[in-house]
Amino acid sequence: MTNLARILALLVLLSGACARMAEGIETVVATVDGETETLVGRALKRDSAGGMFLETIAGGRYVLPADQVQSRTSNSETFAPLTPEAMGEALLAEAPEGFRIHTTEHYVVCYDTSREYAEWTSSLLEGLYRAFTNYWSKAKLELSEPEFPLAVVIFRDVNDYAAAARSELGAGAANVVGFYSLKSNRVIMYDITGSDALRGARSDRRDIGRMLAQPAAAPLVATIVHEATHQVSFNCGLLKRYSNLPLWFAEGLAIYFEAPDPNGARGWRGIGKINHLRMATFRENLPQWNTARLASLLADDRRLRDPRSAIDAYADAWALTYYLIRYHRQEYTAYVKELASLEPLAEFTPDERIAMFQKHFGELEPLARDLVRTMSRLR
Numbered sequence: 001m002t003n004l005a006r007i008l009a010l011l012v013l014l015s016g017a018c019a020r021m022a023e024g025i026e027t028v029v030a031t032v033d034g035e036t037e038t039l040v041g042r043a044l045k046r047d048s049a050g051g052m053f054l055e056t057i058a059g060g061r062y063v064l065p066a067d068q069v070q071s072r073t074s075n076s077e078t079f080a081p082l083t084p085e086a087m088g089e090a091l092l093a094e095a096p097e098g099f100r101i102h103t104t105e106h107y108v109v110c111y112d113t114s115r116e117y118a119e120w121t122s123s124l125l126e127g128l129y130r131a132f133t134n135y136w137s138k139a140k141l142e143l144s145e146p147e148f149p150l151a152v153v154i155f156r157d158v159n160d161y162a163a164a165a166r167s168e169l170g171a172g173a174a175n176v177v178g179f180y181s182l183k184s185n186r187v188i189m190y191d192i193t194g195s196d197a198l199r200g201a202r203s204d205r206r207d208i209g210r211m212l213a214q215p216a217a218a219p220l221v222a223t224i225v226h227e228a229t230h231q232v233s234f235n236c237g238l239l240k241r242y243s244n245l246p247l248w249f250a251e252g253l254a255i256y257f258e259a260p261d262p263n264g265a266r267g268w269r270g271i272g273k274i275n276h277l278r279m280a281t282f283r284e285n286l287p288q289w290n291t292a293r294l295a296s297l298l299a300d301d302r303r304l305r306d307p308r309s310a311i312d313a314y315a316d317a318w319a320l321t322y323y324l325i326r327y328h329r330q331e332y333t334a335y336v337k338e339l340a341s342l343e344p345l346a347e348f349t350p351d352e353r354i355a356m357f358q359k360h361f362g363e364l365e366p367l368a369r370d371l372v373r374t375m376s377r378l379r
């Protein structure tokens with residue numbers, strides 16, 4: 001999830017006066033990222049000034065302050081998400097020439113790389129989808145089938161990807177192999193077999209599998225799994241987009257699922273395996289770990305958003321998530337259920353965020369002590 005600071009600033013414009021809208025079809029001409037776009041969907045909320053929170057038939061969600069809305073028309077037709085076939089057509093209409101579509105049970109993959117790589121990626125993502133839904137079903141959490149086909153866009157060339165990702169990731173887009181867009185509800189990435197770390201022959205799935213079995217591929221594959229975990233979380237009823245979730249929770253959950261495996265055939269260890277990269281960083285910081293450090297992670301998202309502290313904060317988020325799931329599973333599940341109930345555009349003070357956490361896990365000081373003691377022994 002990226003560019004959330006800007007998004008959260010826009011949410012303030014729609015909070016408070018917003019009311020839930022009845023379903024119907026809205027056609028809205030609006031300014032989005034400096035460009036004029038026509039969006040077709042349903043208004044989830046609207047404020048008295050004419051701003052709206054719109055969900056499109058392709059699954060995009062747009063926070064549109066009144067000054068971005070150029071015109072709108074509405075009718076009483078029933079809202080209907082795009083079918084996989086229509087989603088593919090919509091993706092191709094936006095993509096440069098040369099892109100094709102590969103469809104699986106849950107995913108619509110739009111790509112201009114090899115079909116073999118698109119198939120490998122969709123196989124990885126379907127595996128994640130099954131593992132994710134099975135995991136939470138066993139935890140007695142009710143999930144739902146995605147309302148929208150899960151859209152994935154794969155660029156063959158990293159520069160083309162960076163250009164497409166710049167509006168959401170900024171100038172550093174090329175430094176990240178992929179990302180999940182809260183706005184478009186898509187995972188966007190480039191073909192990692194063409195990265196500098198893995199560049200080589202990739203004529204068929206056997207070659208691709210061989211390349212992705214290299215240790216250098218593990219963190220790249222982990223990033224794909226990480227971003228796809230965000231997408232599944234927000235599309236299977238576990239969480240709601242734009243509900244102002246604690247960032248440590250959203251990112252900690254994705255890291256818990258990503259677990260890279262430098263020695264595995266696919267570069268992914270599976271759900272809940274020890275994330276040795278994050279654990280190493282966490283242990284370096286153990287002398288500084290205390291109740292105040294835990295409280296700062298819970299109260300707001302600043303440490304995770306600040307590039308100077310993000311690496312350490314992400315390791316803290318993984319460690320806290322791993323500890324809570326492994327040693328306080330029942331309480332963690334109850335906490336997830338409460339977060340799942342949060343409505344879009346909800347706002348919470350730092351004290352409210354900490355209070356919600358303590359409601360399920362108790363006082364912070366004993367929890368922080370036990371976390372340090374338990375995680376320092378982990379092997």
